[in-house]
Amino acid sequence: MSRFLVERDGRTHLRLMEGMELSRNEALLAVVGIGFLLAVPDIARVTPLSFAVFHQGILFGIAALGLNLLLRHTELVSFGHAAFFGAGAYTAAVLASHYDVSSGLVLLAASIAVATLLALLVGYFVAGYLDIYFALLTLAFNQVLFAFVIQSQFFNYSDGLRVRPDGLNPPALFGLDLGTTAYEIVLYYFTILLLVVMLLGTWKLVNSPFGRALDAIGQDRTRARFVGIPVEKYVWIAFTLSGIYGGLAGGLFGMVQLHVRPEPVLYAFVSGEILFMAILGGVNTLAGPIVGGIVLVYLLNIARFYVEYYHALTGIVLLAVVFFLPQGILGSLPMIGSGLERRRDDPGLFLEDVKLVLGSLRKGVTRAITTVRIIIFGVN
């Protein structure tokens, strides 16, 4: 076996780095996924696929990736990650429009720095809280920031700021002043590069001793404290780390949109959407939040051009995911794959599926009738 291929349980695995080994299917999915991401600008040219919305989806996906760090490992539900996303976006906008900073990389670095500081601050207050209190405290900080920004002249109220340093052109990337199209494409590939780096970094992080400690905290805080993990400090660090993802994504979002307004980046429901992206894609997967981000942003932005009732369409997709893909889109792929494989070997299983569905439907209807009867007429 070579350096990159190892044998595990009789199957060949692709070895990317120390400890990171992908099975044949996983490697195939990863290659197809990255290939697809790289091909998106070209696909968008020949199909109605919206390139800009897709790019947005990836950025929200990165924010959701950060949120998933908290959600998956420390089991904390954050309703306030738009704060970091918005902080990143607004940092880029303020520097570009008020201080004429024209280098895209400087804007991005500043976005990350500001979001990190904000996450440090918020994390200090919320690290000791649990469950819904944690969720609503993060929401509160998010809303306070939103209220502050939307009423501040410095941030130009609800009209927002432009991310055009000289008032006309987009920021320079890598010292290049690019035309609009080239700027978008270069920024997109830069995003993909950052995305791959973030994914690998996240993987490294969650498989490090620190990541294990976070898992322990998520499972039982008291025990984690007893084995010597400084729980609040680790949660604080994890919270700050997850804020960095949001800051990076937000900064890029500002540079992609070239205009930052409070509602799309800071409103409390954006926080909710970032959370739902992570769940939609699959909480227990590495790349799930990215898939969830792309799917949800695409549904929320594009569906309105095709159907009148686009909210309902999005809602039904979410309901379908909850009921039929219990591990999220990406997380349920192995289950679907093995299920299909078994049915291919034994077509008789399909008949049993139909029976099962009909049976549970009938049972549900009977129960509903009984319940209604009892509610109206009492137990007799």
Added chain:
Amino acid sequence: MLGALPAADAALPAIVDGALARHALNGVYYGFILFMIASGLTIIFGVLGVLNLAHGELYALGAFSVFSVVGFLTGLIAEPTNTVTAVVFGIVVLAGSLAAAAVLLPVGAAIEAVFVRPIDDRDEVYQLLLTYGLLLVLVDVMKFVWGPAPLEAGVFRELNAIPTTELVGISYPSYNVIVILVGLAVFGWLVWFFDRTKTGRIVRATAINREMSTAIGVSTDRTFTLVFAMGAFFAGFGGAMVSIGPSTAYLEMGLDPLVLSFVVIVIGGLGSLKGALVGALLVGVTSRVVTPYYPQLELAAPFILMVLVLLVRPEGLYGTWGEIE
């Protein structure tokens, strides 16, 4: 926000001459609206452990259905001409609001039985995703039934014709007084229900210990359905109360009250009715008193209040974790 309140257009004599007192009264009115939404949210959370993100839409659904029901009912009776007819008119409107909120009973029960129950044993984040999906679906159901334009029930002027505050020599919109009284009645009824009736005690028992109540013969499924239907009913009633007022029913109306209700139930303590009332009044009065003097704090005030409360009392003012008091 719930839309601009009617500035008391009449000159304010005698007792309520201070603008501060008027703002505080507006805050109480607003607080009772919030209470009607938050009480349902807190009961559902206390008993089922589900944070119902679709609750704001149930409130909006109540606001929309009151437009149809009250519009139909008031079409049957004459416009008020004197005190007696005005009171009759008011009673018809209240009855119509109750009927409109009753629409929410089967809706709430169906949501619980069909959607929430099957994923009861799954991780709570899926319940969030599910209720968010329901929120989106409900928005479009209302858009389909009532259309995208805002609706106005158009009974506000007639309700204000009922003499209330004039009787004690002050002037304050009768509609606001009616809402405050209705809110008090709702609180009283809920306390009576959970304290004095068998069903209410069964619900509390289920909230405190699900396995134990199953063991003594309680059907938790039916309790959950009942609780969800009740929560939906009061959210819808809150919506109905807003919609018969000066504000219109519109599609996005559920979002802000939903977020504020979270604040209310967290301030009051999860699962606590008394907490929901105190929290709602605190949030309502704070936001209405602060806004005229410091407009820039309008959006942030409830959240600052919540952060302060949580920093001092992390479990909220009356936190009981699942027990309804």
